[in-house]
Structure formats: structure tokens, C-alpha cells
Amino acid sequence: xxxKKRRRLALRTCSLxxxxxxxxxxxxxxxxxxxxxxxxxxxxxxxxxxxxxxxxVLGANNMPNAMVMNIRRRKNDLSKVxxxxxxxxxxxxxxxxxxxxxxxxxxxxxxxxxxYQNLVEALAAAVLSMALMIVFTGDYRDSWAGFIDGGxxxxxxxxxxxxxxxxxxxxxCSSLVIGFLTVLMVKLGWAHSINDIIIGAVMPLVPGxxxxxxxxxxxxxxxxxxxxxxxxxxxxxxxxxxxxxIVLHFA
Amino acid sequence: MHYWLxxxxxxxxxxxxxxxxxxxxxxxxxxYNVAGVIGGGSWVxxxxxxxxxxxxxxxxxxxxxxxxxxxxxxxxxxxxxPAIVFEVPALVPFVPGGQAYKMxxxxxxxNYYLVTVYFYQVVVIVGAITLxxxxxxxxxxxxxxxxxxIVKKNR
Numbered sequence: 592x593x594x595k596k597r598r599r600l601a602l603r604t605c606s607l608x609x610x611x612x613x614x615x616x617x618x619x620x621x622x623x624x625x626x627x628x629x630x631x632x633x634x635x636x637x638x639x640x641x642x643x644x645x646x647x648v649l650g651a652n653n654m655p656n657a658m659v660m661n662i663r664r665r666k667n668d669l670s671k672v673x674x675x676x677x678x679x680x681x682x683x684x685x686x687x688x689x690x691x692x693x694x695x696x697x698x699x700x701x702x703x704x705x706x707y708q709n710l711v712e713a714l715a716a717a718v719l720s721m722a723l724m725i726v727f728t729g730d731y732r733d734s735w736a737g738f739i740d741g742g743x744x745x746x747x748x749x750x751x752x753x754x755x756x757x758x759x760x761x762x763x764c765s766s767l768v769i770g771f772l773t774v775l776m777v778k779l780g781w782a783h784s785i786n787d788i789i790i791g792a793v794m795p796l797v798p799g800x801x802x803x804x805x806x807x808x809x810x811x812x813x814x815x816x817x818x819x820x821x822x823x824x825x826x827x828x829x830x831x832x833x834x835x836x837i838v839l840h841f842a
Numbered sequence: 843m844h845y846w847l848x849x850x851x852x853x854x855x856x857x858x859x860x861x862x863x864x865x866x867x868x869x870x871x872x873x874y875n876v877a878g879v880i881g882g883g884s885w886v887x888x889x890x891x892x893x894x895x896x897x898x899x900x901x902x903x904x905x906x907x908x909x910x911x912x913x914x915x916x917x918x919x920x921x922x923x924p925a926i927v928f929e930v931p932a933l934v935p936f937v938p939g940g941q942a943y944k945m946x947x948x949x950x951x952x953n954y955y956l957v958t959v960y961f962y963q964v965v966v967i968v969g970a971i972t973l974x975x976x977x978x979x980x981x982x983x984x985x986x987x988x989x990x991x992i993v994k995k996n997r
Contacts, residue, residue, distance in 0.1 A: 616867075621924060669927050670868040676924050712866055719862035719934075722855040726885070727940045745866075786947065790940045794859075795866060797937045799930045802968070803975070810976035832946040839950040 593634050597689070601633035602649055604693045606660040609640070609647045611675050611700055616667040616800040618807045619816045625679045629692075632683045644819045664756065665823075667800045674699045709749055716795035717742030724791025728784075736773070736782040737791035744769045745795050759830040762796050766831045769793060770838025785842065789835065798827040845894075852889050856935045857882035864931040873917075873927050880913045881932035888936070899963065903970035904977070906936060911978020929975075938967040 593601075605626050612622045622642050630638035630651065637652035644665075650657040675696065682692045720741025721734045748765035751757075769792045776782040801824040809817035860881030861874050869877065884906045891902040914928035945960035 616926070617924065618926060621926070668868045669924075669930070670870055673870050673873075673923050673927060677922075680922070715862040715865035719859045719866070722859040722862070723935065723939075726852060726855045726859070726935060786943070790943050793943060794934065794937070794939050795863070797934070797939055799863065799933055799937065800867070800926075802937070802971075803926065803930050803933060806972040806975045807979070809972070810979055828942065832942065835943065835946050836950045839947060 597633075598635065598651065598654065600693060601630065601635050601689060602651060602654070602658045604633065604689060604696060605629050605635075605638075605640070606647055606649050606658050607693070607696045607700065608675050608679065609642060609649070610660050610662055611671055611696065613642065613644065613647070613662050614665055615669065615671045616665060616804065617672045618804045618811075619813045620807070620811045621676075625675065628683050629679055632685075633689050643815050644823075664758075671699055671702065709746060712749060713742045713746040716745030719795050720791040723794045724787060727790055728787040730784060730787040733782045733784055733788050734791075736776050736788045740769050740772050740788055740792035741795055743772065744792055748796065759826055762827055763830040763834045765796060766793065766834030767838060770835050770842075774838060774842045785839075793831060793835070796827075796831055798824040801827065849886060849890070853882040853886045856885035859934055860931045863934045864927075867930060869927045869931065870923065873921060873923055876917045876921060877928045877931045880910060880917065880928055881935060884909045884913070884932060885935045900966050900970045903936060903967050904974040907933075907971045907974020908978045908981065911975050912981060915978075915982045933971070936967070936971060938964045941967065 608629060609622055609626050612625060613619075619642055623640060626640045626642070626649070627638060630640075635651040639650045641648040645662050647660040647662070648657050649660070678687070678692055678695050678699070681687045682689070687695070717738045718741075721738040724737040725731060725734055744765040747768045748761045751764045752761040769789060773782070773785050773788045773792065776788070777785050782788060801820045805817055805820035805824055808820060857878040861878045864874055864877050887909065888902050888906040891897040891905065892899065897905075910929060910932045911925075914925040914932065917923075917928050918925035941960045941963045945957055945964060948954070948956040948960065
């Protein structure tokens, strides 16, 4: 029989794992699966979890109160999802105990950005823009402009997200920057095609995780999370598109 | 000769873009190569189907999405990582960014006929990818049906 303290720790571990998974863009079926597996390993009986994109409610038998976890922001950091997956697997294989798992989860949750993260991300976004621009349009002449545009706009995006923490505003601002830089380069005669450069430079901002998760949640029958993620993807796309429309109006 | 060179270039570029999107999403570094191969390979198959063989837009996207789902599940089991680590970066070349941009552009110009044309294309591509992921999930469950039953029973 579990002590009351240990049962509470088990619920707390489950809720922390669920929060990390949902915050960083896991699909709901994996969240539920991980939570049930952890609760089973920890010895909780009749475990119930109600998970949505903005909050989790957890309960087990012999516990008068359910546990609630609020989820405020979403960051899309898949390394944390992988880390939680690893911890859950080690726990169900009996390699680590419950308090160790809780400590490791707290450590995963506290992980901040690595050294030179913004620089590496901006470079990756720049290369991504250039490569996809050539793939989509076959335009080699302007690929350097796509490189510069993609890098600068992603740097702006990560700066706005980090400083002001408003969802969708980062995409809007960086799309404005993309449009402005592209129109400037074409007006100065350095580059040739506005369309090709913008198509490439917008690609690092596309809502890949919400789109994939919307599809997978809808398929698995989760009628709360699937449409919500779909709306998140649509809102992101609309904020990119409206910024581009604003710039093109003055082009 | 020119055809094969172009094919290799397409593979290389989509491999690079998949790995770069993986860096943006912070996938673990030991997943870069596999994710890149999945993204590049499925893009090459899509490219051959859509641009060379003239299979329709919807069907080639559907096939590519099914391929991504199956390969990601396989890689997830081998590398012991969640399948989403491979799926999301590999999907990047298939996101209808170009069509969505052309839709917005024609909307800004006021060319409403072309807006509907590109909107239709975006809806077809997104729908095909969604359906493809669903079908891939179904195929995964069919392949791993026996294993699933054992997991459920032990729980």
C-alpha cells in the first residue's frame, strides 16, 4: 500500500511530465500514454487524466482532490519531449525510482537555451530559406537574398518571442521584416523576384508542429485538442499572411 | 544524366532543409541524419510523382505523407525517440508555403479568381497530408497489431 506522501509525489510527477510534454508540442495520445504508463509504474490505481492544450486534470483512487496543472505557453522544443520520453521509459523498466524521475523531470523543465542558440538558429533558418527557395522556385540568382532574409527575420522572431512573450506577434513582426527587406532589395536592384524570395524566407516560420499535431489528434479522436491545434496553425498562418499583405500593399 | 543530377540536387536540398528545421525545433542531434534522409527521400519520391510522372497533386501528397508516417514510426522504434521528432522536420518541404503566399499576393493585388485557385490547392494539400498521416497511423497499427495487443493486456 502506498503512503499518502508517495501517492502525492506520483501525481505530481505525472502532472509535471504532462506539462512538459504539452508545452513543448507533443501530441495528446503520447501524453496520455506516457502519463498512464508512469502512473502504472508508480503504483497508482484507477488513474484518470484529462488533458487539453491549456491544462491538465489528474486524479487517482483514494485521493479526495484532483490535481490541476495550468499550461500558459507553448514553445515547441522537441528535445524536452525526447527527454521526458526517455525518463518515462527508464522508469517503467525499473532503472530509476519515482523520486529520481521527479528530480530529473524538474531538471529537464529548468533547461534553458544553450550557448549561441540564437546564432545557430538564425543560421539554420537562413540555410533553410535558401534551400527551400531553390527547391520550390528553381531560382538560383536570388538565393543569397533568401539566405539573408531568412536569417534576419528568424533572429527578429526569436527576439520578439523572448522579450514580449506574445504568441503570433513574433510571426507578424518577422514577416513584416521579411517583406520590408525583400522590397528594399528589389527596389535597389540587387535582387530580381519579390515572390521567390518571400516564399523562401517565410518557410522557417511555418506552423509545422501545430499542423502535424492537429492531424494526429483529430485522427486519434481527440475532439478538444485537434481543432484547437488547427486553430493555432491557422492563426499563425493568418498573422504571417496579413503582415505580407500589408507590405505588398506599399510595394 | 541531367535528370539524375536534378534528382540528387533535390534530395540534397530537402535533406539540408529538413535538418535545419530540426535544429530550429531542437530535435536531438543523433536524429538529424535519419530525419534528413526521411525528408529528402519522401520529397524526391513526391518530386518524381508530381513533376515528372504527372500523378495528381492530392495523390502525390497523400503518398508522401503516408511514407513519412511509416518511416518515422520505424525510425522512432529503432532510435527509441518519439515519432514526432522525425515527422515534423520531414514534413517541411510539403507545407504549401508557395501556394499560400501566391494566394495572399493575389488577394493583395485584387485578383480574386487566382485567390480561389490557390486556396483550393492549399486546402487539397493540407487535407491530403492530414489524411495521409491518418492512413499512415492506421497502417502502423495494422503492422504492429500483435505488439499493441500485448502492451494493452499487460497494462
